[in-house]
Amino acid sequence: MTAVTPGFDFAVSIDCVLFGFDGAELKILLIERNEEPFKDWWALPGNLVNHDESVDQSAQRILKELTGLSDIYMEQYYAFGDVERHPQGRVISVAYYAMLRLGGDKPLKPLSTYAKKAQWVNVANLPKLAFDHQHILNKGLEKIKRRIKHLPLAFELLPEKFTLTQVQSVYELILGKKLDKRNFRKKILSFKVLKELEEKQRGVSFRAATLYKFDKRKYNKLFGKEISF
Amino acid sequence: MTAVTPGFDFAVSIDCVLFGFDGAELKILLIERNEEPFKDWWALPGNLVNHDESVDQSAQRILKELTGLSDIYMEQYYAFGDVERHPQGRVISVAYYAMLRLGGDKPLKPLSTYAKKAQWVNVANLPKLAFDHQHILNKGLEKIKRRIKHLPLAFELLPEKFTLTQVQSVYELILGKKLDKRNFRKKILSFKVLKELEEKQRGVSFRAATLYKFDKRKYNKLFGKEISF
DNA sequence: AATATAACGTGTATTTTTTACACTAAGTAA
């Protein structure tokens, strides 16, 4: 218990909206809460910012504590500040999003008892979420829709080596519409940020597609040139 | 003095980045502070959020108190949350921007003694600003640069009736580059959101240009169609 | 071995959009 200067009676929290792609579905990372309020509810990974850390640092720490994931570049996209958004006091929440390649290499393991577990959930089939998290998530989705039209974000969702069809799937899922295969390929290749590998896809039960990888060096040079789907 | 739940020891503030255009220069609205810290410094209009108001409501109130302006639609664009950004405690600042038509019709008159005065200042010639306000402003500028490429924001800066040359000036100022007159006109007219008036410019000392106005109805229908300069 | 299957990978013609570019017209002021 401490005495306070008037005005200094807010809490600030972070909520993380992590998108993932498993090759077929767009997923989002949720935790099952182990604390009141909303104990046992599904929620976005989130918690209060500490007094001695910046909100950016806090986002990293909280993500790690609740999911075990570290070194994920997240981008801040909105601060949610309605009076009634948190039942236990005045809490402003700063939301971040990131896109992740999903795979066995990243085990989800909450380090804190604040979350019972963390799990990837299909965006198309979500449970009821705690607080205003559905709203926060919706706004995150809108954000990446706008962003992916102009930046090659799709590659953050894909494994290091991927096929052009996979890239197209990501665009189609996020934009919510079908794209023409030939035109899509023409365009995505025209940016010259994909490197064709010698290698082919393995373990598929039909004709294997050529694998590509994303050339970040070339992408960074590209700068300013905007893409548009 | 009140006792606090741990974590509830932050303050949240609002900072407003208001852009204005006087026909020639891009301006920004600053106040001269009348309170510590940074008393007598120039700063963005900003203050602490009250406990019983949402951050959006707070932005409206604070703008009004410090400048006398009301009913300005402002859009939130970023939350600044570095530990050291405020010398008197842990203050997270949520930044908003708006674009305004500048003219004699909007007197600037602080209603609170927190600001000595409010004044439009040329963006190209700014004084040293309080806190991290230069940083907040820079980020706001980047934001509107990106936005104006895709939305007809320019019209928010212009008077109700304006010439095509004025529209072009706004684009050139914000984007920081010259545009071709014929191509610019072809493009801006192609969106069919401008209505040509019978009227001509008055009081200019050379050939008077035709006046146009922005047709918000048509613009709202446009939706989805993106513009790009 | 032959066959069926399912996704891979490719090209062209048409339309639309973008770009580059320079002069005459109109109004004001001296």
Place this chain on the structure above:
DNA sequence: TTACTTAGTGTAAAAAATACACGTTATATT
């Protein structure tokens, strides 16, 4: 009337976007 300054206009060439369909190839099945 002349000088000045900004308004206003068109076209050709290049680039980008769109619409559209079939032979190829690896695997699985019989």
